[in-house]
Amino acid sequence: MDDEEFRRRLGEIEKELVNPNSELNVNGLLDGLVALVEDLNYPAIRSRNKGVEQFLHRYSRAVQKVSKCRMRHDDFEVVKVIGRGAFGEVQLVRHRSTKKVYAMKLLSKYEMIKRSDSAFFWEEREIMANANSDWIVQLHYAFQDHRHLYMVMDYMPGGDLVNLMSNYDVPEKWAKFYCAEVVLALDAIHSMGFVHRDVKPDNMLLDKYGHLKLADFGTCMRMDRDGMVRSDTAVGTPDYISPEVLKSQGGDGYYGRECDWWSVGVFLYEMLVGDTPFYADSLVGTYGKIMDHKNSLSFPSDIEMSDSAKSLIMAFLTDRTERLGKNGIEEIKGHPFFRNDQWDWGTMRNAVPPVVPELKSDVDTSNFDDIEKEDSPEETFQVPKAFAGNHLSFIGFTYHKEYQLLGSDRSQQGKTDPPDEKYKQLEEKLRLMKAVRDDLQQKCTTLSNDYERVQLEENHLRHECRELERTMVLTKHELKEIQRKYEMELDVHRKLETLVKERDRQLDIEMQNRRESDNNKYHVSERISSLEKMLSEQKEQARVDAENASKIKKTVAELQQRLNIAEQNYSDANVRYSDILSAKQNLERDLLNLQTALEQEKNTRVHVSSQTEELHERIRLLQTELDHTISKERTTNSELQKLQETVMMLTKSKNNVELELKAITGKLENEITAHKATIDRFNAYPKEEVNLEAIREMQAKLDREKNEKQNIEAKLLAAEKSKNELSLDLQQYKHQVATLQNEYRMETEKSRNLSLQVEQEIQRRNLMQGDFKSQTQDLVKQKNREKQLQNDIQDLKHEKYNVEEELRKLKEELSVMDLQMKELQDQLEAEQYFSSLYRTQVKELKEEVEEKNMSAQDYAANLRALEQEKESIGTQLQIALQRADSEHLARTIAEEQLSDVEKEKTMLELEIKELMSRHKSDIAKKENTIQMLEESKREFGKKMEQDQMDKDDLNNRMKKLSEEIKNYQNKAVNESEMDKLKKQLEEEKLKKIQAVNKLAEIMNRKEFRNQQPNKKNSAALTELKRKEKEYRKLQQDLNMEKEKYNKMVEKYQRDLSETQAALYEEGQQRNRLQMELDAKDSEIETLQQKISMNSEIISLTGSSEDSIQCLDTSLTSIVPSPSPSPDSHMEGWISVPNKQNIKKFGWKKQYVVVSSRKVLFYNSETDKQNADPVLVLDIE
Known part of the structure; x- marks a missing residue:
């Protein structure tokens, strides 16, 4: 059944797989599979997870096949190393199959993961891969292995503009040309949506034709919809950085593409003046001048510069709101500085550059400095103990410009497509070239073969066609020159002779003059060749000087790199050192003892064992102290419960006393009422009838009642007093219970803190003990333990064998008993009495057999448990070994880094002194060479005068030819002849321009200018100025590093003092807590005594409920x-x-x-x- 929806979805996936800019591109998926296998293929990871083991078993071979079939470094032949940086190096390579020459950049994966904050390889790959501009270096291949990333790009044999400015005095005409090409290159970057942010001569390269291309896109940043970027870090080179980028350091920087135009202004100023406009001896001074650019920008009076150049520089070096180019590139193109009659913005790529590199071969590296071989070993990823994912960051990096996986259909379609008319014209021109010049046959065939081969891919075809157009332009120039010479010598002479017979004699004279001019031209060429030979000698001397300067730059870069590494190592070591110092003061004494024991461990092992035993003893003491604290908490809880029971008993006694008091008061009231009734009865009787006996009895009774009343009142007062005292005691006990509860909470909190401190101390001491024990001792102990376990296993196996033997014997006995039972069953009728006994015996034997079986099962279970315990001990052994290895490695690395920092500091100082002495010796050598060059100045001056005379002769001949053309025009010659004469004139002009350009190039070379007689000692001054500039830069870098080092030392000293103060305060706090704990122990002991005494009093009160007299005595005894x-x-x-x-x-x-x-x-x-x-x- 045909499912169109499903086919559509699959089609979308296929588009993503074929699209090179998609995250689901087939190259990215292969990168992900290779990265997973490489990150998981470690024993520590495979042993922990069965799924990882199954995955590796399934895909390891497939990944190996993919790695062999994909592009790798062995596909290229390394010719020479032409550059080296912080993340890797740049190599000049040749492809083994196609024999093409490329520049290959190698980036270390380890260094990029280590310093991920400064690695921007993704931006560089994206720009070079997607750029379709002649002003940007093109990326052809990008691939990777387990150590490096590789980017194969165009080779620029002309070097960078720093090399050009060091070899030539750049006139304003040259600066105009190169500045225009930089503007077009930056416009290409901006049109892709990026800001470069690091435009400088080091990143401007020259191709084999002398045209400029932009490189090094590691600092590029993508713009938002408004054409702005947001960054909180100042990125770029200090001399070329703009004010708005400089303000973004530590803040919220928000700026646009105008920051690149600022750098263009600095670059133009440097080409014309020879130095950057805001240069200072220190970095702070440079930044201060940049921020105050309105007042600090100035033009030297001894440098000739046009007003339009000054206007352009000032328009670039201004505020971003007023800067030229903020509204687009068109306002830059319209500036008067770029007006000329030799090129325009549209045809600049076809114009002849001021300097065309003289290359001996396609692998000529004369414009690059020699790079020394690096002997230091390359750092790689360590074997991880858990999944680290080191290669996951580089998934999707692979790129192929010429061939895309799963793109065969497109290539076939490209084959069937008809070629463009432009390509047909190129083929026709190539055939004409074959017919005209036989010596270009081979070159034309190779070009046609290249044309047919690269027709499969559209992008590569365009590139090749551009190269063919350039070569065709050059060959057309050569053909025109040959045709001009041929026609001038033969055809023109023949036609002029037939048409104008009356001018025969004049033509003969003209031919004679032409022959003489040819001879003069030959002599001029010989003189120029000799002059160039002498200039090459001087150029060799300048190259030696440039090599010395490049070596100084290289040493400075290496010093900077090593200093950065030293700072990183020093910071890491100090972080670990500050972590160690953050321990409490109660652990500091033990830590110092452990560190001294670690140093003494190299000489003796006995002292280490004693220290270890002492640490164990202290840990046991702390454990006992913790147990004691826990027991104290339990006793406190029990005492609180007793206090609560006491309070309950007191409340009960209070209630009983109140009840008794009510009963006594009621009884007293009854007695009072009875007494009143008796008095009333007594008063009712007549006085004469009352005898004296009754009066006495009544009086005695009254006295007794009064006494009883007084006693009752006294008891009542005593009861009220005891009641009040009990209420006061009750409140006091409640208050004491509340305080005891608060103290109990505080003590429990303190006990928790102490327990946590004890646990931390135990953990830290365990860690320090791991530092004392070496790997070999632990391994020997664990091996001995493993041997002991193996012996135990062997013993258990032997016991198992014995148990099995006993079980077998029991089974045999069981079989014998079964036979006996059968015999007894046969004798059952005769011996019924004994059969019952035998049955009971058989039952007992069966129970014994079952018990033996149960014991055998228990032995087997114990054996399995022992095997499991062995496996767990083995895993614990591996974990302990890994932890010991990591801790020992971290400590050794920290110690080595501290020693390396000090060593590199001294090495830097020595190297700087050596550079200073070398600089002085170079100056002395240059002064000696000045005297030697003075002698050759006069000869070169004479030759230059002769060349000038030859040049004047050529100009005179050109004038004569122009007059002759005018004469022919006056004679109304044919239009074809006039066209030929015009062509000859244009060719003569072109040849003159080329000769003038070549002469200007020779004149602008610094070594040639140093030989002019009218500029005495200028070579020495220029060289001295350059050396002083390099010296200032070195001194500036040295001051910066010293400032960084001093700030770092101050910071670490301040952190150390703060840590020591914190440790001292912590020790004081610990002493205060110990004092408070001792005081609370004393108070708790006092409270315990009071509670015990109160419990005794309450027990006495509980036993005297029956007697008021006992109650009275107990109440009086309640007062403590x-x-x-x-x-x-x-x-x-x-x-x-x-x-x-x-x-x-x-x-x-x-x-x-x-x-x-x-x-x-x-x-x-x-x-x-x-x-x-x-x-x-x-x-x-």
Whole structure:
């Protein structure tokens, strides 16, 4: 069944697979598979996860096949190393199959992961791969292996503009040409949506025709919809950085493409003046001049510069809101500085550059400095113990410009497409060239073969066609020159002779003059060749000087790189050092002991073992102290429960007393009412009837009642008093319970903190013990343990064998018993009595057999448990070995980095001194060569005068030819003859322009200018100026590094002092907490005594509920004794010596609290409740 929707979805996936800019491109998917296999193919990762093992088993061979079939470094032949940087190097290579020459950039994956904040390889790859401009270096291939990233791009044999400015004095005409090409190159970058941010002569390269191309796109950043970028870091070279980019350091920088036009202004100023406009001895001075550019920008009076050049530089070096180019490139193109009659903006690529590199071969590297071979070993990724994903960041980096995977259909379509008319014209021109010049046959055939071969891919075809057009232009020039000479010598002479017979004699004279001019031309060429030979000698001397300068630059770059590495290593070491110092003061003494033990371990191992035992003992003491704290918490909890029970009993007793008080008051009221009734009855009787006996009885009864009333009132007062006292005691006990609960919470919190500190101390001491033990000792111990386990396993196997033997014997016995049972069954009728006994015996034997079986199963289970324990011990052994390796490696790396930092610091100082001495010796050598050059100045001056005379002769001949043409025009010659004469005139003009350009190039060479007689000692001054500039840069870099180093030292010293102060404060805090803990122990002991005494009192109160008299005595005894037992707790004032000399300083009083375990000293009695003790003595 045909599913169109499914086919459409698959078609979308196929488009993504074929699209080279898609994340799902087939090259990216292959990169991901290779990266996963390389990141997972380690023993530590494979052993932990079965899924990883299965994945590697399935895809390892396939990935190996993919790596062999894809492009790799072996496909290229390395010719020479032409550059080296922080992340790798640049090699000149030749493809083994196509024999084409490329520049290959190698980037170390390890260095880019290590310094990921400064690695921008993705932007560089994207720009060079997607750029379709003649002003940008093109990327042909990008691939990778487990160590490097490789980018194969166009080789620029002309070198960079720094090399050109060092070899030539750049006139304004040249600066105009190169500045225009830089403007077009930056416009190509901006049109792709990027800002370069690091435009400088080092990043401007010249191709084999002398045209400029832009390179090094590692600092590029993509613009947003408004054409702006946002960055908080100042990126670029200090001399070329713009004010708005400089302001973005540490803030929110927001700027656009106008920052690149600022760099163009600095570049133009440097070409015309010879130095950057804002150069200063220090980096701070340079940045200050850039920020104050309105006042600091100036033009030297000794340099000739046009007003339009000054206007363009000032338009570039201004505020971003007023800067030229902020509204587009058209306003830059319209500036008067770029007006000329030799080229325009549209045909600049076809114009003849001021300097065309003289190349001996396609692998000529004369315009590049010699790079010394690097002997230091290259760092690579370490073997990880867990999944690290080191290669995941580079997935999708692979790129092929000439061939795309799964793109065969497109190439076939390209074959069937008809060629363009432009290509047909090129083929026709090539055939004409074959017919005209036989010596170009081979070149035309190779070009046609190249044309047919590269027709498969459109982008490569365009590139080749551009090269063919350039070569055709050159060959057409050569053909025109040959035709001109031939026609001038033969055809023109023949036609002029037939048409104008009356001018025969004049033509003869003209031919004679032409022959003489040819001879003069030959002599001129000989003189120029001799002059060029002498200039080549001087150029060789200048090359030696340039090599010395490049070596100085290289050494400075290496020093900078090494210093950056040293700073990184030093910062890492100091971070680890600050982490170590952040431990508490109670661990600092042990840490110092452990460090000294680590140093002494190289000489003796016995001392290390003793230190280890001492650490174990201290850990055990801390553990016992923790257990003691936990037991104290438990006792405190039990005491709190007892206090709560006591409070409950007191409340019950209070309620009983209140009930008794109510009963007594009721009884008293009843007695009072009865007494009143008796008095009333007594008053009712007549007085005469009352005898004296009754009166006495009533009086006695009244007295008794009064006494009883007084007793009852006294008891009532006592009960009220006891009630109040009980209520006060109850409140006091409640307050004490609340305080005890708060103290219990505080103590529990402190115990938790102490337990955490103990655990941290145990962990840290375990880590420090791992530093003491070497890898070999641990390995020997674990091997011994493994051997012991193997012996145990062998013993268990032997026991298992014995158990199996016993089981076999039991089975044999069981079979015998079964036979006996059968015999007993045969004798069952005769011996019924004994059969029951035998049956019971058989049952007992079966139970024993089952017990034996159960014991055998238990033995087997124990054996399996032992095997599992062996496996767990093996894994723990591996983990312990890995942890010991990592900790030992980290410590050794930190120590080596600290020593390397100091060593590299001294090496830097020595190298700088050596550079200074070398610089002085070079100056002395240059002064000696000046004297030698003075002698050859006069000869070159004479030759230059002769060349000038020859040039004048050529101009005169040109004038004569122009007059002759005018004469022919006056004679109304044919139009064809006039066209030929015009062509001859144009060719003569072109030849004159080329000769003038060549002469100007020779004149602008610095070594030639140094030989002019009218500029005495200018060579020495120029060389001295260049050396002074390099010296200033070196001195500036040295001052910067010294400032960085001093700031780093101050920072680390400040961190060290802060850490020491924090440790001191922590130690003081620990002492205060210890004092407070001792004081709380004493208070807890006092409270325990009070609680025990109160519990005794309450027990007495509970036993006296039946008797009021006992209640009275118990209530009177409830009041605590003012002084506790002297055996358990004492406090009071004591006199102690003020200082050691008692006679001089006397005694001082201190308040002392003595408990069963400690003696606490206070300055006053109030400090006991409000402050910590000043001294604590352990009685134990």
